[in-house]
Amino acid sequence: MSGRLxxxxxxxxxFGGVLTPPISQDLETFxxxxxxxxxxxxxxxxxxxxxxxxxxxxxxxxxxxxxxxxAARMNAELLGRGVDTDLTGFGKHWFEGRETNEPWRAHLAExxxxxxxxxxxSNMPPAWDPLWRQMICPGGSxxxxxxxxxxxxxxxxxxxxxxxxxxxxxxxxxxEQCLLVxxxxxxxxxxxxxxxxxxxxxxxxxxxxxxxxCLPPQTTAGPAAT
Numbered sequence: 001m002s003g004r005l006x007x008x009x010x011x012x013x014x015f016g017g018v019l020t021p022p023i024s025q026d027l028e029t030f031x032x033x034x035x036x037x038x039x040x041x042x043x044x045x046x047x048x049x050x051x052x053x054x055x056x057x058x059x060x061x062x063x064x065x066x067x068x069x070x071a072a073r074m075n076a077e078l079l080g081r082g083v084d085t086d087l088t089g090f091g092k093h094w095f096e097g098r099e100t101n102e103p104w105r106a107h108l109a110e111x112x113x114x115x116x117x118x119x120x121x122s123n124m125p126p127a128w129d130p131l132w133r134q135m136i137c138p139g140g141s142x143x144x145x146x147x148x149x150x151x152x153x154x155x156x157x158x159x160x161x162x163x164x165x166x167x168x169x170x171x172x173x174x175x176e177q178c179l180l181v182x183x184x185x186x187x188x189x190x191x192x193x194x195x196x197x198x199x200x201x202x203x204x205x206x207x208x209x210x211x212x213x214c215l216p217p218q219t220t221a222g223p224a225a226t
Contacts (some may be wrong), residue, residue, distance in 0.1 A: 002206055005176065005184075005197055005214070006084070006176055006177055007177070007214065007215060007217075008116070008178070008179040008197060008214040008215055009117060009171070009173040009177040009178075009216075010116070010117040010119065010167075010168070010171035010173050010177060010178045010179070010182065011111055011116055011117065011118050011119070011211065012118075012119045012120065012121040012149065012167055012171075012178060012179065012180050012181070012196060013108060013119070013120055013121070013180075013181045013182075014106070014120075014121065014122055014158075014180070014182040014183060014184075014201070015120060015122040015124065015132055016122065016183075017119075017153065017182075017183035017184070017201070018104060018181055018182065018183050018201045018207075019098055019100060019101050019104060019136060020098060020100065020101060021032075021101065021128040022100065022183065023183075026094075026098060027042075027107055029097070029098075030093070030094060031190070033096070033097070034085065034093065036078065036083055037083065037095065040078060040082075040083050041078070041135070042193075043077070043081060044074050044077035044078045044081065044083075045074070048070060048073045048074055048077060052064050052065075054138045057123055057125075058144045058157065060125040061123040061125045061151045061152060061157055062151055062152065062155070062156075062157055063092075063122050063125055063126060063152055065107075066126040066133035067089075067090055067091060067125060067126075070087065070090070071086075071087040071088045071089070071090050072088075074087045074090075075087055077086075085103050091125065091127045091128045091131055094128075094129065095128070095131040095135060096136060096198060098178050100110070100135055100136060101204060104204035104207065104208075105136065105144065105178060105212075107204060107207075107208045108144060109144060111211070111215070111219075112144070112146065114215075115214060116219060116220065116221045117146045117147070117148040117171045117172075117173070118144065118145055118146055119145050119146055119148060119149060119170065120144075120145050120147075120148050120149070120150075120166060121148075121149040121150075121158070121163065121164075121180060121188055122149075122151065123151040123157040123158055124149055124150040124151055125152060126152040129150070129152075130199065135214075141168070141176075147170040147171060148166035148169060149163055149166055151163060154166050155218050157188060158182070158184075158188020158190055158191075159186050159187050159191070159193070160186040160190065161190065161193060161194045164178070164180075164191055164194035164195075164196055164214055165189065165194060166194075168194075174195075174203075175195035175196050176195050176196070176197070177183070178191075178196045178197070179196060179197040179198060179199065179211070179214055180192075180196055180198045180199070181198070181199045181207055181211070182198065182199075182200065183200070183201045183202075183203060185200055188200050197214060199211060199214075
């Protein structure tokens with residue numbers, strides 16, 4: 001965004017690729033563990049997504065079909081590519097051993113402790129809801145977020161303007177005082193089209209430095225740990 005921007009009062013973070021390693025890295029790890037060729041996995045996901053507009057995760061995280069139906073379609077597509085596997089219960093397999101981006105998680109906690117609203121805005125399948133919660137807040141022993149804007153609950157997904165409007169209302173601040181941190185540039189563009197500020201996430205350290213320049217001057221949150 002250009003021009004003079006107001007201080008950010010609500011920080012909304014993405015989940016996959018921000019609070020986790022890059023999705024491409026997670027996919028490679030998953031494929032190595034399950035012995036599914038990564039190329040075949042991507043081709044199958046592309047084929048399953050095609051009737052729903054082409055975005056690989058759109059069938060799951062709006063949701064347009066259930067995870068079980070998605071897995072059945074994936075099994076058939078993979079079998080057609082010579083890969084005999086069963087992706088039933090995909091979410092549990094996907095989250096197995098998945099790592100949390102601890103430096104970014106810790107920085108968000110600091111930002112929240114400094115009095116800034118912190119939420120998570122994610123294109124999220126409903127079946128994954130308990131899985132990400134256990135990953136980010138093991139045992140439910142702590143709360144990292146003031147609010148959640150999840151695609152399967154909102155009925156819209158990034159970069160659709162509707163999910164940003166819902167998130168701003170949840171935070172109770174003007175859109176221009178909201179900021180999205182996301183690893184996908186088109187989602188950042190969608191946020192800005194909705195009147196938000198955004199940070200294209202590459203590393204926790206870089207995002208923390210950029211975020212510090214957007215927060216009110218009195219806010220004290222240290223650099224992200226490395």
